[in-house]
Each structure stands twice: as structure tokens, then as C-alpha cells.
Amino acid sequence: MPEHHRPPTSSRRAFAALGAALAATLLLGACTQEGSPPAPPAATAATPLPTAAHTPGGTLLVADFGADTVTFVDPERGAVGSVPVGRAPYGLAVGADGRAWVATAEGIAVVDTRTRTRLAPIPYRTTGTGPVTGGEYRGGGMGIALSPDGAHAYVGVNVPGTTGVLEVVDTAKAEVTAVVPVGRRPFDVDVAGDGSEIYVTGHDSFDVTVVQAGSLRPRRIEVAPYGTEGGLGSWLKPHYAAVRPADGKLLLPFEGERLAVVDPRTGDTTVEELTADTHQHGVAVTADGRLLVVGTGAVEPGKGKGPSLTVRSPDGAERVYPLEGPHEDVAVSRDGRTAYVTGGYTRDGYWNGITVVDLDSGDSRRLAAGSRPLGVAVL
DSSP: OOOOOOOOOOOHHHHHHHHHHHHHHHHHTOOOOTTOOOOOOOOOOOOOOOTTOOOOTTOEEEEETTSSEEEEEETTTEEEEEEEOSSSOOOEEEOTTSEEEEEOSSEEEEEETTTTEEEEEEEOSOOOOOSOOOSTTOOEEEEEEEOTTSSEEEEEEEOTTSOOEEEEEETTTTEEEEEEEOOSSEEEEEEOTTSSEEEEEEGGGTEEEEEETTTOOEEEEEOOTTOSTTGGGOSOOOOOOEEOTTTOOEEEEETTTEEEEEOTTTOOEEEEEOOOOSEEEEEEEOTTOOEEEEEEEOSBTTBSOOOEEEEEOTTSOEEEEEOSSOOOOEEEOTTSSEEEEEOOOSSTTOOSEEEEEETTTOOEEEEEOSSSEEEEEEO
């Protein structure tokens, strides 16, 4: 059963033309599950605020995969503003300068999160991504990350039917400067703590591609603790990864049963036990080394447990907090006490909001926000 549909066409050519014009402005300015509940109607998009608006610290930013916007979310009150960025935004990354880099089906959008304005769209250099659509199999940008110094954005671009690419963006020039071959459907992109390597998780190729930041030379590491039997139809594939602060190893959860710990230098993989027994997607790691993993629910009814958030300590101890309905990705508050879990989900059964989880008690509340929100960041 393929894990990860397709809707309407828009003009990529127009997006590229707009990108050329607005890039100059930027430079001058500096898996359907049976039994899943039906998705509730989308939350009404908040009106974009004037350019003079100020965004308080702690505000959330989510990528609205079900729309063409990113939404600003007050973690107490819900959505407070939205900005158009392009069709079906997937992942986003926010730099210390307050600029958000958003991977969409059309290109990379740059948003000033402080004034809540789009600065520039940057077209992809890659061809063959197909029509600009939505849905889990759409071509275009997926995972995205920034280098520690903010000089480069790295975007995993899905090219339907074949291997994907990593596009390297010079953030000062607001343009793509290099393209590197990687695995199929690059769900996630991560960067080493010192910026020396980029890690691209290839969902449909059972791998992580390690790219040297200097030479841009790629190296493939297979990550398949269940093996690769089933190929594109397998559910047992990698989705998201996190870089462990203590030693720089990559952490990739599978099915709430197995945690693949990958040494990107040697390619060696060890497997540790997980306890949630649920199909797992998004991950985050805190400064003190806790790993948070989003569980979407059992792959088949009766074969596994429901949606959850796993909080795993560096010593391997786990707390598993149940969630209501499938979710996709997670971010953690600056103080490390609260998790924000997006309800978008790449398959059916999603909902239009965020679950806010107290990491000490496990208490949670649901907050309507955005349209099928996937990627999330804390500003």
C-alpha cells in the first residue's frame, strides 16, 4: 500500500517571474487510514496584518499544506494572521534574522515573520516536478533546513517517479546556487550542528543522503531496520530525522517499535527499542537531548495503538501521551516545557489545528489553526 494524491494546476512561469522581481527587493532590504475521523472544516484564515505589525516571541508559524499560506498562531488564542506563500507549503525553517524559508509546490517563499510579509518567491532550478498541485505525492519542496550561520537554505525537492534533489539556496542572493541528487521523496532535511553536513531523509528509497556542505558531494546510507521488502508500497520507511545534540548521530523512529541511530560519519546503524507501537512521522529534539516523536495511529485497524506523542529521555526512558486523531510534525517551546503538534498529516484523517501538550504532565488541548498544517516552528 503506497504510503504517501494530486489536485489543480497553477502557473509556475508566473511564480518564477515574480520571484525575479521580488528577489531584488529582498537584496535591497538586506498514510488514508480506515476508521479515521473526517477532517473538520478549515479554520477561517486570519487577515494578514499590516507590514508594521510586530510578532511576539513564542508565536507559532505553521505551513498550511491544505492552502497556499503560512499561518501565525498565538499558542493561547489560535490563528492571528496568514501570509500567502505558494501552493501546498510543506516544511519551513526560521532563521535568527526572523526570515522564514518555506518549501512549497511552486518554489521557496521567503517571509519576514516580524512584519508578516512575503519578501520573495524563489523558483526551483529542478525541472520535472510536474504540475503545481497539492496532495501527498505532489512534486516540489518538502523538507527544508537552514545552515547554522543562516547563509544557506537546503530544500529537499520531490520529483515524482524518480529520485529527488537537494537545492541549495544562497540566502543573501535569494537564488538557487546548486542542485544535488538525493533519495526519493525527501521528507526531511537536517543539518549538522557545526554546519559541515546536510542530511536528507529519502522516504521512498529507505535512506539518508549525507551531503558535505563544502564539496556538496552526496553519500547514501540505507536506513531500513525492517528491510526494504515491499519497496514503494511499504509502510516501513523512514520519514523524519533529528540530529542528537550529544554526538551528532541521526535518530529515525519506525512504527513506535524501532529507533534507528545512524552515525553519519561511518554509516553504521544501531537499533534501539521504542514502545509507542504506532506509525510514526515527525520528530524534534530538545537542547537537553529529549526526543519527541509523533505517532499517527495504527497502520491497519487492530494492529498497533492510536496516535500519540512519545517523549524519550537520553537514557531511553519513554513517556507516551495519547493524541486525538492523526498528527504530522512537532516543535518545542523555547523553555522546553510545551510541545506543539500539527494536525495536518500527509494522509487523510487530518484536522485543521495544533495539539498543545504539557511535557511534564501530558495534559493537552486542541487549538484550531491553519489549513492542514504540517511544518511548524516557534518564533
